[in-house]
Amino acid sequence: MNLTESEIAACSNDFETPFYLYDGDFMEQHYKWLRALTDPAIHFYLSLKANNNLHIVKLFQQWGVGIEVASAGELALALHAGFTADKIIFSGPGKKKSELEFAVGKGIYCIIVESIDELHYIEELAQLENKDVNIAVRINPDQSFGNTAIKMGGVPRQFGIDESMLDSVFDAIGRLRYVKFIGIHVYTGTQNLNADSIIESMKYTVDLGAKIFERYGIVCELINLGGGFGVPYFAHEKPLDIGKITAAVNSYVQHARASLFGQTTFVIESGRFLLAQAAVYVTKVLYRKYSKGEVFIIVDGGMHHHAASTFRGRSIRSNYPMKCIRLQEADWPSEPEKVTIAGPLCTPEDCIGKDIEMPSLYPGDLVYVLNSGAYGLSFSPVHFLGHPTPMEILKREGTHRVIRHRGSAEDLIRNQAALCEI
Structure with missing residues (x-):
């Protein structure tokens, strides 16, 4: 990220805090760096759940990325951002029939099926539309792959269909007329900083495609290798060795395409990375206060906007990387001190930083949280206590523009007020 403290401070003068500030130029450089490391046969798909800002999604569409919804x-957002149907895959363990109907109607590239019942729902809808529908099967593998922050495969989970049940899956597919099996999807975990476990999982997925051919005589047109590439948030974490991953996975894919999978599309999903x-x-400092010997800095943003950065639901109470900008120099001291940085909400979970060392902070100073581009606003309980949603600002080619307006007090009652007039 190339954002400087001076431009963050300038934005705080031009726009009301709290807000998200994105570096679009860094996004482009970062993606193109990753793209250059990776075999051209591997396609990247943006996981929309990581950030659903329309303008950011449009950038990735312009760079040729596919999208996972x-x-x-x-x-609907992906289509509005300009993604064509053939660049969209739809995953999730609990798709409603109305959602599947929407996807079938739009003719998207692939629906990732996560249960046998879902296969039958898609068949019914496809029959009504009188069209073939591409599906891939998400497989929960028989083995686990190392430690990840959130394990999503290799253990009992609601995601996908157990590898041991594949006979039943292909038996069901064989009896369906409109459902067209095109491939597999394996996603074993998110926020993974262990390169070896990612490599092992992706190799396993390629090998699983070969086993499916051996057992069922079907060549996968799509092999979704998953992703889960992590970024370091806490002091003890080290950056993921992307070069090691891409070198190994490039080799597996090149070998696969030289043998059985010459026409296969390989996919890596990524949002966080x-x-x-x-x-x-x-955020801006509102108050400085003392409680039983501790210093508390109260800021105007927190869990309702950026839940991932707070201690909500975390068993390990570590602090996200954050910095401050002192704007209120005056005669106030600036010596480092240990403080707790808390948001404005009426819950002790609204804690951005616990026992973190900062220069002395006073009302009007800024505190900003790094690594906030993924699972920020899209992951947060924005209705809790009725505070307005934050503005989002995009830096692109030296200019800053608003890409999501700040919310308003009326947002809390919108879609409810008319119902009260009974």
């Missing part, structure tokens, strides 16, 4: 709302390091979440 997980709801009818995300599908593509976006996280491209943004900051900027």
